[in-house]
Amino acid sequence: xxxxxxxxDICGTCVAVCPVDAIVVSEFRVNIDNEKCTxxxxxxxxxxxxxxxxxxxx
Amino acid sequence: MLKEKYDVVVVGAGPAGxxxxxFAAENGASVLILERDREPGIPVRxxxxxxxxxxxxxxxxxxxxxxxxxxxxxxxxxxxEVANMYNNGTGYVLERRIFDTSLCELATEYGAELITKADAxxxxxxxxxxxxxxxxxxxxxxxxxxNIVIGxxxxxxxxxxxxxxxxxxxxxxxxxxxQYTLSNIDVSKDTCEFYFGKExxxxxxxxxxxxxxxxxxxxxxxxxxxxxxxxxKEYLDEFVEENFPDAQVTYTVYGGVTTxxxxxxxxxxxxxxxxxxxxQVNPITGGGIVQGMIAASIAGKVAAEAVKKNxxxxxxxxxxxxxxxxxxxxxxxxxxxxxxxxxxxxxxxFNKIVEICQKIPEDEFSVKALFTEAVKGDPKxxxxxxxxxxxxxxxxx
Ligand SMILES: Cc1cc2nc3c(=O)[nH]c(=O)nc-3n(C[C@H](O)[C@H](O)[C@H](O)COP(=O)(O)OP(=O)(O)OC[C@H]3O[C@@H](n4cnc5c(N)ncnc54)[C@H](O)[C@@H]3O)c2cc1C
Ligand code: SF4
Ligand code: SF4
Numbered sequence: 001x002x003x004x005x006x007x008x009d010i011c012g013t014c015v016a017v018c019p020v021d022a023i024v025v026s027e028f029r030v031n032i033d034n035e036k037c038t039x040x041x042x043x044x045x046x047x048x049x050x051x052x053x054x055x056x057x058x
Numbered sequence: 059m060l061k062e063k064y065d066v067v068v069v070g071a072g073p074a075g076x077x078x079x080x081f082a083a084e085n086g087a088s089v090l091i092l093e094r095d096r097e098p099g100i101p102v103r104x105x106x107x108x109x110x111x112x113x114x115x116x117x118x119x120x121x122x123x124x125x126x127x128x129x130x131x132x133x134x135x136x137x138x139e140v141a142n143m144y145n146n147g148t149g150y151v152l153e154r155r156i157f158d159t160s161l162c163e164l165a166t167e168y169g170a171e172l173i174t175k176a177d178a179x180x181x182x183x184x185x186x187x188x189x190x191x192x193x194x195x196x197x198x199x200x201x202x203x204x205n206i207v208i209g210x211x212x213x214x215x216x217x218x219x220x221x222x223x224x225x226x227x228x229x230x231x232x233x234x235x236x237q238y239t240l241s242n243i244d245v246s247k248d249t250c251e252f253y254f255g256k257e258x259x260x261x262x263x264x265x266x267x268x269x270x271x272x273x274x275x276x277x278x279x280x281x282x283x284x285x286x287x288x289x290x291k292e293y294l295d296e297f298v299e300e301n302f303p304d305a306q307v308t309y310t311v312y313g314g315v316t317t318x319x320x321x322x323x324x325x326x327x328x329x330x331x332x333x334x335x336x337x338q339v340n341p342i343t344g345g346g347i348v349q350g351m352i353a354a355s356i357a358g359k360v361a362a363e364a365v366k367k368n369x370x371x372x373x374x375x376x377x378x379x380x381x382x383x384x385x386x387x388x389x390x391x392x393x394x395x396x397x398x399x400x401x402x403x404x405x406x407x408f409n410k411i412v413e414i415c416q417k418i419p420e421d422e423f424s425v426k427a428l429f430t431e432a433v434k435g436d437p438k439x440x441x442x443x444x445x446x447x448x449x450x451x452x453x454x455x
């Protein structure tokens with residue numbers, strides 16, 4: 001999963017729906033651990049501004 | 059100055075964290091609050107609606123944090139019909155930035171200590187026991203020891219996960235939300251409005267909470283599993299364009315509101331979760347301020363008692379769970395079940411509710427009258443739904 005940091009508002013909604021604890025809000029930045037991620041797409045669907053897309057973080 | 063050890067460390071200075079800290083401190087515990095942001099209450103991610111009866115037990119009402127007083131709730135049915143409901147009790151639209159700070163100040167007056175710009179990073183463990191919290195203060199990594207950690211770290215909570223608690227919620231049990239604070243609009247300062255229906259907001263609703271006669275929090279929550287193709291922002295933009303074409307947006311909020319039951323596990327050895335972190339939100343209205351404060355007051359008192367008795371295991375701390383379930387947790391579960399039915403119901407149900415409300419004369423409006431009409435009008439389910447919605451959101455008697 002990939003987060004568009006220009007769009008992300010750091011609201012934490014994606015963290016709440018991740019079943020495998022792959023998303024971390026730290027130091028005012030959201031990170032997805034793609035090693036843990038199971039591609040369930042919950043975060044992508046729950047994000048209020050669609051800041052998450054499929055693919056690896058660059 | 060930061061001490062090496064406290065009885066209780068609270069992570070998060072939202073309403074739940076501050077109230078937990080206050081009640082723990084008031085009852086004799088030494089308490090430290092860690093808050094990631096530069097002050098409590100920012101950024102505001104909330105429509106700021108509460109009932110007078112809900113907050114009054116926790117803090118003296120102060121007009122510094124009240125934007126408007128609400129006496130009427132206006133329901134808009136999918137078919138365009140409208141019903142006004144008149145309160146027995148009063149509601150407020152808050153200035154949460156000031157409200158949250160005031161709650162935190164109150165905690166400090168009872169002796170709690172606070173560090174802002176303190177981002178909790180992990181729990182500290184010794185011999186498989188939680189013994190503290192690791193955090194980053196500005197640019198320095200620090201550790202503080204404690205006997206109890208209270209996780210009050212909001213919807214984005216990770217404290218529970220660090221302790222091995224599964225805090226994740228299903229997509230259908232979260233509303234994905236966008237809200238604008240609008241200016242240059244005409245609204246009534248004493249009236250909250252709600253719009254229902256799958257065209258406006260599938261599985262959720264649109265709210266208008268006025269902050270004055272010319273400004274309001276206008277927002278939307280869409281059930282997570284129904285928001286994929288068209289997201290909340292698109293629904294809200296359409297709504298605003300149609301209803302407030304001249305409005306300007308002075309503030310934008312994105313956020314998630316859980317509409318689940320309380321987590322299965324909110325207590326483990328040396329740890330308790332409160333507020334959004336424990337998913338203690340009303341599943342029908344999405345209100346979490348008062349529920350979180352009620353839970354936090356219980357947790358704070360139990361924590362202080364644990365300190366006095368020197369008992370920090372889950373067996374003792376489960377007292378919090380027990381009292382919570384009795385006070386509100388069980389009700390939340392019932393409401394969750396109602397929400398499950400509510401969400402699958404079609405628009406005709408909403409139309410019917412509004413129709414029933416319309417039948418009740420203004421000066422006779424009460425929940426009792428609503429029930430009487432509802433019983434005459436239609437089945438049990440609707441009655442339950444109306445009851446749950448009205449009783450919890452509007453705090454009618
Ligand atoms: C759009 C929207 C509208 C809403 N409208 C209403 C409404 O009208 N009425 C109502 O009652 N409720 C409403 N809610 C819900 C309400 O906002 C929450 O239930 C309430 O804020 C929960 O309080 P809390 O103290 O549990 O968490 P929060 O208020 O979220 O506070 C959590 C705090 O923890 C801090 N934190 C998080 N992680 C860390 C960390 N690692 N280290 C240090 N600090 C940390 C955060 O910075 C934050 O200050 C709404 C929510 C949304 C999203
Ligand atoms: S796709 Fe699923 S598993 Fe991966 S980060 Fe998003 S929510 Fe977590
Ligand atoms: S839900 Fe979207 S906006 Fe919110 S923190 Fe996650 S990626 Fe950012």
